Amino acid sequence: MASGGVTAQFEFLSYKIDLIDLTISNNLQNLLYTNPIREQDVDLSIQMRSTEKFRLDDGSIRYVGGLAIKVAIIGEGTNKVLDAVFGISGAFAPVGEVSSKAEAGFTKTNLPAILMPYLRATMTNVLSNAGFGTVLFPLINVYELAKDSDCPMIDHTRQRDSQELEA
Secondary structure, eight states: OOSOOOOOSEEEEEEEEEEEEEEEOOSHHHHTOOSOBOGGGEEEEEEEOOOEEEEOTTSOEEEEEEEEEEEEEEOSTTOEEEEEEEEEEEEEEEOSOOOHHHHHHIIIIIHHHHHHHHHHHHHHHHHIIIIIOOBOOOOOOHHHHHHHOOOOOEEHHHHHHHHHHHO
């Protein structure tokens, strides 16, 4: 194995799609709509979730974070064909000691960027199986969105540490 390279400071443990809410206007025009869903027919709104930090009973640290995406598909004219919300949560563990700067950077930008492809694939599969065929979603620069988001990390380890000191 070659020496050098980048060592990850966080391990991706798992993810779950935790929200699928889909509403389709049930009318003849929408049911007969068979045109491809183009990028310009899709309106997306992304909400970053606050990352939560936990200390497990064995003393190890875990981070849980995620994001949600609201999707609207517009048909011919201004006819709204679909409204949906999809959400994802993921669990991560630090690898060794992590500085507060690395922790802040990871939880704010890297964590949602890692989860985004899984959520995007789920959205594509659900809409395809709902009869919409292939949907071309606009490309999303998650790093830029996350940098501008205001989602502070919620540190549950401090609460637990203070509770243990009181006991």
